[in-house]
Amino acid sequence: MDRTLGRRRSARDWVVDSIAFTVAVLLGLVLYNDGEKDPIPEWLLALDFFTGMALCLLLWFRRRWPIQLAVLSAVITVFSEAGGIAALIFTMTVAVHFRLRVTLALLGVNIASMTAYALVREKNEPILTVIITTAILYVGAVGWSLYVRSRRQLLQTLRDRADRAETVAQLQAKQAQMRAREEIAREMHDVLGHRLSLLSVHAGALAYRPDASTEEVGQAAEIIRASAHQALQDLREVIGVLRAPAGELPQPTFADxxxxxxxxxxxxxxxxxxxxxxxxxxxxxxxxxxxxxxxxxxxxxxxxxxxxxxxxxxxxxxxxxxxxxxxxxxxxxxxxxxxxxxxxxxxxxxxxxxxxxxxxxxxxxxxxxxxxxxxx
Known part of the structure; x- marks a missing residue:
């Protein structure tokens, strides 16, 4: 079954259903006027009109009970010409939204209904002509509906592929971002770890040499200052990569x-x-x-x-x-x-x-x- 059945009716659905109802009523009245010439009782002619118009009204519910209404319309069109177009629309609805075997089964029911219709209405035309003409109409409508169904399935497949491709692209982008973050974290560990280790060594030397001369303290302090300055500079370069996506990480070479x-x-x-x-x-x-x-x-x-x-x-x-x-x-x-x-x-x-x-x-x-x- 098509996933569009049972969902809330959209603006496009309202337009399509309105057109289908209008066409079914107008053509149903034309067929009914033509059928008044058939040699049938008055009560059957009245039943033809009221049941036909009822089928037209039921078109508004064809998205909720498509198969049930299609079978009901096949039964009613045994004697009703006013509901003939509505029955055709019900059959097309099933062909668009359900599998082929369901459509073929319903088509068989309609062919049986056409045979009974030709006998009940006592048409002036030969029975075989009525059956063949109506069968061609139904087969053509079902064929068009199957084309619409296959086209919708193709479009839905393309949408699903596009959604999957977008999801994969997002996952790949996230993975690339994670790899970039890991690379930046590794660079920060390598660069800053070495600089801070040098700072720790010099600071430890000052702590364990309370008797160091002023000159020695000054030299050690200068080395600490220079190392801290270089560590800050390295940190700025690494952080700069985060602010500039097009940039590259500052990389040392073997010559360094x-x-x-x-x-x-x-x-x-x-x-x-x-x-x-x-x-x-x-x-x-x-x-x-x-x-x-x-x-x-x-x-x-x-x-x-x-x-x-x-x-x-x-x-x-x-x-x-x-x-x-x-x-x-x-x-x-x-x-x-x-x-x-x-x-x-x-x-x-x-x-x-x-x-x-x-x-x-x-x-x-x-x-x-x-x-x-x-x-x-």
């Missing part, structure tokens, strides 16, 4: 790696860097290597402040890039959980088809190692 290491050295962390990676490196690989080193230095500053860090970055086109950081491992409590930084690094490495591992070495040091693809 020595500057990153030098900043940690100025913070008092003894860092040893071995860099051997000649050739032109893809941006995404170099950026991932930078983030791995940055996260490793941040973890060293947090968990093993003042301890030496050894960094090795080696590779060549076609062989891949190997990144390794080692530092003395802190004595962690057994219940301490792994931070989100290492999880994020693992995801970063996987995104460029690389791999990352971390853990304690047999010597008791903490080791962070990654291999990244470097196509030739």
């Amino acid at each position: 790696l020595p500057v990153l290491v030098e900043g940690s050295r100025r913070a008092g962390v003894p860092v040893e860097l071995e860099l051997d990676a000649p050739g032109t490196m893809p941006d995404h690989v170099g950026r991932t290597a930078y983030r791995i080193v940055q996260e490793g230095l941040t973890n060293a500053l947090k968990h093993a402040p003042g301890q030496p860090v050894s960094i090795t970055v080696k590779g060549a086109p076609g062989n891949g890039l190997q990144v390794q950081l080692t530092n003395p491992a802190p004595n962690r409590r057994s219940g301490q959980r792994q931070g989100q930084g290492l999880i994020g690094l693992t995801e970063r490495a996987a995104l460029v088809d690389g791999r990352l591992e971390h853990g304690r070495t047999p010597d008791g040091d903490f080791r962070l190692a990654a291999w990244l693809p470097w196509p030739s």
Whole structure:
């Protein structure tokens, strides 16, 4: 059954129903006047008129009881010509809103009604001519109704597809927004985590050196001020991406790696860097290597402040890039959980088809190692 049946009548439905009622009444009266010439009793002629007009009035309820009224009209048109057009409209209504088998069954009922009509009304024309003419009229009306039904189904299918496409597009947009937010959160963690770790180291040095000279305090304060200023600048750049959708996240490059290491050295962390990676490196690989080193230095500053860090970055086109950081491992409590930084690094490495591992070495040091693809 069509989903439009039973719903509240729209303005278009009111117009269509009004036209159908008017046409049924006018043509029904024409047929009734023509049928007055038939050799039938007066009481049957009066019954023809009143039942025919009743069928026309029932057209206003054809959307509520379409099949019931169509069957009733088929019975009444056995003797009524005034209700012939109304019966045809009832049949068309069923053909538009119901399956083909229901329509064919109703068409069979109407053909039987036509045969009985030809016998009851005693037409001057041959019975076969009356049956064939009326059958052609009904088949044509049903065919047109089936075309209307198929067209409505096609339009509804196109609307459903459009709605699904819009829903999928909205979901994809939300997913893209979530991925962008995750990327921004990762950038904020990488950028600000390292800067704030440097601030923590210098502030801790001042706290544990109450006997420091004025010059040393001034130098440490200047480093803290510069690091805080840079952290604020990095934060502004990241937040700026949120305000400008067309912008891109500020991304470091592999060439910035020595500057990153030098900043940690100025913070008092003894860092040893071995860099051997000649050739032109893809941006995404170099950026991932930078983030791995940055996260490793941040973890060293947090968990093993003042301890030496050894960094090795080696590779060549076609062989891949190997990144390794080692530092003395802190004595962690057994219940301490792994931070989100290492999880994020693992995801970063996987995104460029690389791999990352971390853990304690047999010597008791903490080791962070990654291999990244470097196509030739």
